[in-house]
Amino acid sequence: MDLNLPEDVRMFGETIRRFVTRELDPIADEVEESGQIPDSVVQSMRDLGLFGLVIPEDHGGLGLSSLGLCVVMEELSRANLCFRILITTNNGIGSLGLVYAGSAEQKRRHLPALASGEKIGCFALTEPEAGSDAASVRTTATRENGGDGYVLNGSKIWITNADRADYFTVMATVDRSRRSKGLTAFWVERDTPGVTIGRIEPKMGLHGTHVAEVILEECRVPAEARLGAEGEGFGLAMRVLDHGRLSIAASAVGAAGRLLEAMIEHATSRVQFGKPIAANQAIQWMIADSATELEAARGLVRMAAWRKDQGERVTRECSMAKLYCTEMACRVADRAVQVFGGMGYMRGNIAERYYRDLRVYRLYEGTSEIQRLVIARQVLKP
DSSP states (O other): OOSSOOHHHHHHHHHHHHHIIIIIGGGHHHHHHHSOOOHHHHHHHHHTTGGGSSSOGGGTSOOOOHHHHHHHHHHHTTTOHHHHHHHHTTTTTTTHHHHHHOOHHHHHHHHHHHHHTSSOEEEEOOBTTBSSOGGGOOOEEEEOTTSSEEEEEEEEEEEETTTTOSEEEEEEESOGGGGGGGEEEEEEETTSTTEEEEEEOOOSSOTTSOEEEEEEEEEEEEGGGEESSTTOHHHHHHHHHHHHHHHHHHHHHHHHHHHHHHHHHHHHHOEETTEEGGGSHHHHHHHHHHHHHHHHHHHHHHHHHHHHHTTOOOHHHHHHHHHHHHHHHHHHHHHHHHHHGGGGGSTTOHHHHHHHHHGGGGTTTSOHHHHHHHHHHHHTOO
């Protein structure tokens, strides 16, 4: 593995950093307070091609490598994590089911609109009884008598971007008794009769991005809306989640990097007892631990991305990256609050915002505990 980034990836990463510094960082707190990302910023993201980073070039995307995507996710997470979340669904769980398992016609019809940012996709898996245990999905997909389609019934919760999504990758079961072997994926358009979006749920953090319930009542879709064959949904979901976990890991690295910079700036300028607090060993150790863990995390992400780009199966590596990087970022956020002291506990402080926003990274797309189970199973394979 070459530790140097390919020149095109390095240059694109620098372009994104300039964009973040110029357009995103100045409005990070505004997005937090308003709960909205301005339309002008969304358009700038479209102009940069950010909604189609990993969508194949022949369908209007940039066709970026996994390593390239991780670099972009790291940079986008240096201002407000909501900016990364806005676009990551179109570059991951909201589109990859279609990329991996969609028919040629499905791809032709939908991928260009996702790549341009004209349309937004999202991933509808989680239910009240099915989170970590994805095989427990209760949303049903029933074949219509004498028809060539399905009727979907059920509800999904905490679906990111559901309030603004145009397309939903819906996981439903054709036979609950078969558990994971009954899980089937469907591409459902927002205006399909029977699709209702519930209320936007209040959250601890990430106020600039929204999650909501998706309700399916007698929602009829044609057989052509199915992604892959019946019973292939679980495998597809796991493949999509591998990608999403790597993206989250890269984002955690970006957030931790920004927090480390803020810690250093504050520690070297804050004077107590006649000297900068950075002169105190206790502060130095918090900064040293954060810097060391950050470099280890970045290496883990880039190794997993590089192996994925070589065509290797990286379930273990993606789980390792998500586990370590998200836990690491939360430790760094906690140290940042400590370095800032009382100021770090106040709303409007960067440490306080990241402390709240990062907490969900250890929960969604597989909790830290689930990542440990995945890693153990992979390591213990005969």
